[in-house]
Amino acid sequence: MSYMDYYWLSVSGGVACTADIESQRGTYVNYGVQGGTPTYRNTLKLIGEHGFKTEPVHMMISFGKEKTAWTNYSDSELTRRLSKDIARFESTLKLINRFEAVFIFIPIAKVLKWFGYSAEFMNEMVFPLTALFFGTGNQTPNVSSAIMARVFLDEDLRLFDYDTERLLSQTPEMFAFPNLQEMYEAIIAKSGAQFHRNRPVKSVTRKNGKVHVADFKGNESIFDAILFACDAETALGTLSDPSYMEYNTLGNVRYFNDLIVTHEDEDYMNKHYELHKETDQYMVRTDKSDPTKIEMSFDLSNYQPQLKKIRNDKQHVFQTIFLDDQAPDTWTLKKIKPEKIMLRHWWRQFSHTWRHFAFTVPLMRYIQGKRNTYYCGAYTLVNTHEAAVMSGMTAAYRLGAPYPFDDDKLAQKQFNHYLMVVHGCPRKYGLNTGTATAGILSIFMSLFAMFSLIFRVLVDWGSNNVHPK
Helix, strand or coil, X not given: CCCCCCCCCCCCCCCCCEEECHHHHCCEEXXXXXXXXXXXXXXXXXXXXXXXXXXXXXXXXXXXXXXXXXXXCCCCHHHHHCHXXXXXXXXXXXXXXXXXXXXXXXXXXXXXHHCCCCHHHHHHHHHHHHHHHHCCHHHHHHEEHHHHHXXXXXXXXXXXXXXXXXXXXXXXXXXXXXXXXXXXXXXXXXXXXXXXXXXCEEEEEEECCEEEEEECCCCEEEECCEEEECCHHHHHHHECCCCHHHHHHHHCCCEEEEEEEEECCHHHHHHHCCCCCCCCCEEEEECCCCCCCXXXXXXXXXXXXXXXXXXXXXXXXXXXXXXXXXXXXXXXXXXXXHHHEEEEEEEEEECCEHHHHHHCHHHHXXXXXXXXXXXXXXXXXXXXXXXXXXXXXXXXXXXXCCCCCCCCHHHHHHHHHHHXXXXXXXXXXXXXXXXXXXXXXXXXXXXXXXXXXXXXHHHHHHCCCCCCC
16 A cells, blocks of 8 residues: 555535736735745655745845844844844754743743843744744744744754844745645646545444544445544534544644735735845834734745746735734734735645643544544644655655655654654554664653643633633
8 A cells, every 4th residue: 555545535616826916917826825844844855746846035034124034045234233133042942942842832922021131122033933844823922932943053953053142044945835736736646645625524423433424415434544634623523423532632723813815016025024125035014013923925936836937027926824813903004005906815724832732732632543433634743844754754644645755864854753753653663763862862852741621621720711621
């Protein structure tokens, strides 16, 4: 059995990753995820195996506006003004990383306040940077401090080397995805698996060692196992009898509705961002009245390969992301000229605050494979495309499919680590390092999970929000 030869059943409507702007540009654009880092080895291997290529881009980011403007490729008034905070933040990150098991429960905003960092440094530098890396939107102050430390200190996954004078001073090489719709259709066609589109699932019942899946037309199918390759909300909502652990693990994942607007309004971009039209791919701004509220934009003409080839220097295509539909009063959506808008797309995205890493990630291993049920998606670990790809591969691996990329040491290392953390399994059992590590980690994770459950009860009790069994 190959790693793609298993049966898939749609548990929710498929979400397209590209949109047609052919009438305006004669091409398609990706929305949401734009690309990744060269360390996304499983993603890159998967793309290459199916005949697609990524295009290298050097990450150039413009943060803030006017007095709060700064970039990762030039000096600025803001970085000079905040030089003391920047100089000592590296030591704070190293301390967080050293005691990660403790700091994973503490949001980055609290740590910065405890260590006496200025509000300007938090709101104009750390929070926008965190939102950019993880897509955390307006929940950025609540992101686990331990995750932020990994951006700079994890040898395999870090994006930047820390600069004690400017925080960021590099334009690291990233990659841009090809047309994602074409790529995923090619993967589907090559897999040889059966795909049932437009067949949303109504309920999933597990009994007598089998999985009974009913769709909204009343049809029922019986399977040996089920893989939920969807969001945690949908998975939990379709389970007719979720266990206590499933309820707590999946129910803790919090989602927000974001609006992605593709447009050509350069006047809007110049008004709200420090736009460097010939260079920047990413732009991040904070709301002046509430600096914890963030908006992000992309210059797709400087990023996506299909647009770079036909780029018109006088007219670029932009995407602006408006975060959290519960706070629309802070959005600048109405400032975009309606006639300049090409596409609107709603995007439901989880926000991995400290609660995610405290109450979901450490418990995932205790629901994976239980009652013939597996869970896939970036929410099982961290909000990256690489985590999403590995989540599917590990679930397939546990069902008997071989891991396909052992020729790539970094891809294999990341896959093995994900399998160990999220599924609690080594690649091979026996007298080897992996089995010993799994045993030690199992003891640690059991204690961590027990503490997590107790801590959650206390936190929910304190907020008068006790979760029922």
